[in-house]
Amino acid sequence: DAGVIQSPRHEVTEMGQEVTLRCKPISGHDYLFWYRQTMMRGLELLIYFNNNVPIDDSGMPEDRFSAKMPNASFSTLKIQPSEPRDSAVYFCASSFSGGRARNEQFFGPGTRLTVL
Amino acid sequence: SQQGEEDPQALSIQEGENATMNCSYKTSINNLQWYRQNSGRGLVHLILIRSNEREKHSGRLRVTLDTSKKSSSLLITASRAADTASYFCATYRGSTLGRLYFGRGTQLTVWP
Numbered sequence: 003d004a005g006v007i008q009s010p011r012h013e014v015t016e017m018g019q020e021v022t023l024r025c026k027p028i029s030g031h032d033y034l035f036w037y038r039q040t041m042m043r044g045l046e047l048l049i050y051f052n053n054n055v056p057i058d059d060s061g062m063p064e065d066r067f068s069a070k071m072p073n074a075s076f077s078t079l080k081i082q083p084s085e086p087r088d089s090a091v092y093f094c095a096s097s098f099s100g101g102r103a104r105n106e107q108f109f110g111p112g113t114r115l116t117v118l
Numbered sequence: 119s120q121q122g123e124e125d126p127q128a129l130s131i132q133e134g135e136n137a138t139m140n141c142s143y144k145t146s147i148n149n150l151q152w153y154r155q156n157s158g159r160g161l162v163h164l165i166l167i168r169s170n171e172r173e174k175h176s177g178r179l180r181v182t183l184d185t186s187k188k189s190s191s192l193l194i195t196a197s198r199a200a201d202t203a204s205y206f207c208a209t210y211r212g213s214t215l216g217r218l219y220f221g222r223g224t225q226l227t228v229w230p
Contacts, residue, residue: 006160033216044222045161045206052216093160097216105210106151107218109160 004028006110008094014116020082023113025094026075035107036069036079037093045093051077052099084117091115124207124224132229137194139224141207142187148212150183152192155204155223164192164205197228 007026015021027034035050049059054071062069066085071077081088091114095107125140141150149168153161167174167183167190174181180193194201204225208218 035217045220047217047220050217057215058217095161099216105149105216105218106163106166107153107161107208109162111160 006094006096006108008092008110008113010113011111012114012116014118015084016118017085018083019117020080021084021088021115021117023079023092023094023115025077025079025110027077027094027096028098028108029075031096031098031108032074033097033099033105033107034071034077035093035095035097036077037095038090039093039112040090048079081115084115086117089115089117124205124221126224127222128225128227130227130229131197133197133199135197135228137197137201137226137228139192139205139226141190141192141221143190143207143209143219144188145209145211147185147209149210150181150190151208151210151218152179152181152190153206153208153220155206157203161206194226197226199228199230202226202228 009024032053036048037045039045048061049069051071069079091112093109093112095109097105097107123142151166152164154164155161165176165181167181178195183190204223206220206223208220
């Protein structure tokens with residue numbers, strides 16, 4: 003089975019541009035998480051969904067960030083307008099709440115975003 | 119917000135030696151998990167220990183959990199250069215369904 007799929011793997015854009023990151027979770031998983039990782043702040047949870055419904059978006063830095071999960075197979079994280087301080091690696095992860103391995107998270111390879 | 123705090127922040131050892139990393143947390147938990155992150159990659163789950171367990175083994179990994187001290191340790195025996203990575207502990211509280219709270223991680227370097 004394929005793991006969590008993220009696209010693009012690398013994104014370089016200019017300040018003020020819109021950026022859309024994409025994620026396909028593992029089939030059958032009911033939780034989806036968006037994280038941001040930087041050297042300064044470590045791994046930060048931005049938002050997470052359960053059965054396509056946002057549960058906690060308190061980690062979203064500001065209104066420039068938005069996330070959607072229109073169906074169980076797809077989620078997007080959008081930054082509009084982007085700023086240099088948004089430069090980071092963005093990870094998507096998914097998990098399954100049932101079974102013995104409860105809440106083990108599976109991470110995608112990440113999207114490295116550079117905002118010039 | 120982060121829950122776990124790993125100690126040390128960085129650890130450098132020779133191949134063949136054992137590596138021990140510690141994690142402390144603040145609130146009661148349902149389980150505690152350890153993850154590894156190789157440079158430029160996503161985190162990978164290593165092992166999970168439930169709150170009613172005290173020790174767990176998986177290959178060269180040994181995890182202990184002391185809920186009275188709110189701490190856990192990860193021991194990697196007979197380390198290899200390929201073990202070089204960052205190691206994170208993550209706690210699952212149960213009260214915040216689905217969410218894990220990650221620490222800042224320990225950077226382990228194993229020299230050949």
